[in-house]
Ligand code: ADP
Ligand code: ADP
């Protein structure tokens with residue numbers, strides 16, 4: 001039985017996990033780097049332990065130290081959050097070897113799905129529609145050429161070990177192919193330590209629609225509808241909403257069923273997400289990847305279903321049987337999340353770390369703020385630039401949008417540049433209001 005959880009993460013997600021653990025009556029231990037010693041999460045955890053200097057490789061990714069901390073405090077389980085060690089099969093295996101519960105799926109499932117090219121092949125075998133492209137990784141640009149003969153331009157090279165929008169390169173014609181291949185594989189090597197790339201048809205102007213799933217250790221798997229994450233910059237999400245304003249109920253049902261089938265095919269347990277690209281015109285959707293972890297944007301699904309995903313992750317890891325039945329999961333209203341990043345939207349979203357001199361946090365009906373900051377705290381330059389997530393719920397999309405605008409206007413973060421005003425501009429945009437925006441939205445309307 002889990003009674004003490006170690007949190008191997010930082011920022012808002014560490015705070016979120018501490019909250020869930022406390023509600024379940026569990027003790028919390030937070031590990032942190034030297035620069036995070038005064039973080040909000042350290043103030044909330046029952047205990048905190050410094051595991052190393054600021055660079056993630058020496059702290060949040062240095063799992064020998066994290067495991068030593070877990071053993072020394074007798075933690076029963078480790079929650080990895082997202083990013084860092086969340087999708088590292090070696091870490092999940094090391095936890096198991098030390099009899100510490102890894103709060104996430106089995107290591108072999110993380111391994112299979114973490115290789116994006118392999119994951120596509122597995123999904124295709126189980127009848128899940130995938131984006132056309134190479135069947136697995138390719139080792140030369142000549143191989144890509146033969147695939148182009150079948151699928152035509154444009155294509156996209158993608159890092160098989162990729163994540164966080166990195167390691168992708170779009171190719172519109174033959175003259176760009178060789179360089180793009182070289183660039184993608186060297187970026188993959190640098191960022192992920194693995195140069196493997198694969199080829200996909202580049203779908204122009206798709207929607208990014210993903211299905212949240214939850215599975216237990218006894219083969220029960222449900223989905224919690226979809227999130228529309230098409231507002232992106234550099235292939236990274238900035239604003240997400242649930243449900244998607246641009247899919248109908250029959251498509252919704254179909255995508256949910258396919259996602260559950262995909263998860264069942266790998267005997268998935270814990271929370272996970274199946275990501276698809278969706279063509280608004282043809283209503284076709286194609287699997288792109290599975291994320292075997294909790295996602296940044298999970299709150300929008302929580303707000304429309306009333307299901308606490310982090311508590312379920314913990315309870316499932318604790319061996320509890322899923323008490324949710326698909327037919328009892330209802331969606332209610334509409335939710336939107338804005339990622340509040342310490343970035344300058346007017347300067348290509350470049351990170352703007354620094355000290356928060358004044359902080360006024362919004363509230364009132366339908367507003368939720370998941371954040372890791374407080375007045376006078378420092379945003380260090382070493383990690384992700386996200387400082388808070390603002391989530392608005394409304395009885396319908398219109399109300400959610402109006403609430404979000406109101407809350408963004410209430411939100412004051414002084415001392416650094418943030419994405420707050422950029423979000424207000426998005427919410428006022430006519431295309432956004434139609435709901436029919438695509439992943440090209442920011443490029444088309446703001447640059
Ligand atoms: P990551 O692992 O970095 O999250 P994904 O494979 O999920 O990478 O892709 C991230 C985003 O990049 C997608 O949401 C989409 O906007 C864009 N993208 C990825 N593959 C394609 C494709 N084949 N065609 C068009 N856009 C794509
Ligand atoms: P989502 O928003 O769908 O949860 P993101 O792609 O935005 O997923 O990633 C969430 C966090 O995890 C970000 O901090 C991102 O930088 C990080 N991340 C995701 N995949 C990887 C990866 N393969 N390697 C390193 N960091 C990653």
Ligand code: MG
Nearest residue numbers: 164275289291
């Ligand atoms: Mg993705």
